[in-house]
Amino acid sequence: MxxxxxxxxxxxxxxxxxxxxxxxxxxxxxxxxxxxxxxxxxxxxxxxxxxxxxxxxxxxxxxxxxxxxxxxxxxxxxxxxxxxxxxxxxxxxxxxxxxxxxxxxxxxxxxxxxxxxxxxxxxxxxxxxxxxxxxxxxxxxxxxxxxxxxxxxxxxxxxxxxxxxxxxASRADDMTGAGFRMGLDRAFTLDGVGTVVAGSIGAGNVAVADALCLAGTPDRTYRVRSLQVHSRGAESAHAGQRCAVGLAGLERTDDLRGQVLCDPAIALTTQRIDVWLEVASTEERALRSGTAVHLHAATQDCLATVAVLGQPSIAPGSGALAQLVLHKPANVWHGDRFILRDASAVRTVAGGSVLDPLGPTRYRQTPERLAYLDSQRADEPLARLQGALAQAQYGVNGAAWLRSAGLASWPFALDEVPDAVVGAGGEWIIARARLEQNETGLLTALRDFHAKYPDEIGPDLLRARRLAAPRMPEALWLQLVEHLIQAGKINRRNGFLHLPEHGIALKAAEQIVAERALPMLLDGRFDPPWVRDIADTARLPEQQVRQVLGRMARGGDVYQVVKDLFYHPAVMQEAASLARRLAAEGEGGAITAARFRDHTGLGRKRAIQILEFFDRIGFLRRVGDLHLLRPGTMLFPEQDSKQDSKAS
CATH class of the missing domain: 3.40.50.300 (P-loop containing nucleotide triphosphate hydrolases)
Incomplete structure (x- = not known):
């Protein structure tokens, strides 16, 4: 204690x-x-x-x-x-x-x-x-x-x-899963030990040989060389103790005091914190939004601006939700207590506890956000997570929630969370009712898209997200899509999402065009027929051929070099292999339009069109009148001779 x-x-x-x-x-x-x-x-x-x-x-x-x-x-x-x-x-x-x-x-x-x-x-x-x-x-x-x-x-x-x-009766047992953190109030150097930092352990445990970091620079860790608890050597220390930590590799600087030493798993830095704020009863007037204050959190001190949430002001002796916009980065976690003093640092104005150390810039006053913050006033992590899930339309990123709570691991089994669906490893957690709402939203968005654009396979991942859930975090969006794909409710084809029945209808229409057009494109090799010629020969509507080949190009089944001119994948692979060979033989790895024209038997205009297509997709890059193979390109990987001869 x-x-x-x-x-x-x-x-x-x-x-x-x-x-x-x-x-x-x-x-x-x-x-x-x-x-x-x-x-x-x-x-x-x-x-x-x-x-x-x-x-x-x-x-x-x-x-x-x-x-x-x-x-x-x-x-x-x-x-x-x-x-x-x-x-x-x-x-x-x-x-x-x-x-x-x-x-x-x-x-x-x-x-x-x-x-x-x-x-x-x-x-x-x-x-x-x-x-x-x-x-x-x-x-x-x-x-x-x-x-x-x-x-x-x-x-x-x-x-x-x-x-x-x-x-x-003190807090001998720290919260299960709590990551180590300690605000630094002293830093000095000892012969044979090196840099030593000291403070009161706020949470978690530490032992000799552990790797710790300063919360503001989590990418650089320092090995715990020695520990002292109340001036006695120790192998470990825990919350509720004064501790001095000798760190290998840490240089003694004047700015160490006021920083936070912590487990890298929970390190975070923020400039917006959502809080429960209680105004001191000694204040003479209510606290309003826009008030400038000094924030004191553990050993940290910085200027901040108050934004009262859900009401115009907070009366003396009363409490309310608020967001503190910090003038410089700070390191705080859920539950951390703090004090606010006036801008002149003359009197204590208010104090409270952190509810969300990563407060949002937008939508901070919505009823859903206020209800979420109210739910985070609970003491037990499981109760807080349940409250978060009830209000989180798009679920919770498990890793971010743990870090904000200062937890290095889950203090309860994830299967204990009632009515929740847990993604792989707890990275994504969402209430079952919310998941069903999001599933319905995505399915409806795809249905509307198919009705509006019946000839397109469907939107790509990013476009589908803009249509169905523009505010959903990308990590949660990707897992929602995978969840629906595994459930067989949607299909993904070459990066495009569509309803299964829509894909079946399109495949039937595409099959007719593909069966007639692809052989013509393959036979034409480097000089394939144009869309109008394919339509005339196949006796199909020109617009249908154009739409289907365009859709196949977006799916990677053919390549569109210029408008209405498509190439068979095998032929384009052959052209890419030729480009690789010319680059290897050319001076400085350069390909000229003239050499490419001579080896393909094409006219100069068509040869340039193919080379510019390679430039456009990132296979080549143009420097003046020359075309160079882009280093490390993953496009058109080299194939063995049997495959090349078969493509020819």
């Missing part, structure tokens, strides 16, 4: 930590000289009988100019100690720190009246009444009020026993 102090400057936070642990958390010379905490301080207390061994302490500064540092320390704690000096009573920073603890969701904690050795019983009673009133106004009514004197030791043993008891 990690315990964090809070309260006004000079109210005895560091002294109490020293009385509980024997450790002076003020480590900087300036802190010792001035007698105030400037940077976060750390200490630990033995916890007999616990596998964790120690309770960690984060001692935060109380000065009003150091609230940013205070928030960074308070964001990773499990238990809060709000200190109030008996002689002063609640002061301005006491009120703000109490508000911050409440907005960060630190519901486990205690208020501690310090310096009781300096006041009489009457003053102590008055101070206790003030503290109870403060806790009530801040929404921390469950905090008990304790009394201590760090000088005489009054109440210290009782507080130490209470903390040990609370630690037994």
């Amino acid at each position: 990690i315990v964090g102090t809070a309260g006004h400057i000079d109210h005895g936070k560091t002294a109490l930590v020293r009385a509980l642990t024997g450790i002076d958390a003020d480590r900087l010379p300036e802190e010792k000289k001035r007698g105030i905490t400037i940077e976060l301080g750390y200490a630990w207390m033995p916890q007999p009988g616990s596998s964790d061994g120690r309770i960690g302490f984060v001692d935060v500064p109380g000065h009003e100019k150091l609230v940013r540092t205070m928030v960074a320390g308070a964001s990773g704690i499990d238990y809060g100690l709000l200190l109030v000096a008996a002689d002063d009573g609640p002061m301005p920073q006491t009120v703000e720190h109490a508000t911050i603890l409440s907005l960060l969701g630190v519901r486990r904690g205690a208020a501690v009246i310090t310096k009781i050795d300096r006041v009489d019983a009457e003053r102590l009673a008055a101070c206790e009444a003030q503290v109870h009133a403060l806790l009530s106004s801040a929404g921390l009514e469950d905090y008990p009020v304790l009394q201590v004197s760090s000088v005489r030791g009054d109440g210290v043993d009782e507080l130490r026993a209470r903390l040990a008891s609370e630690a037994q």
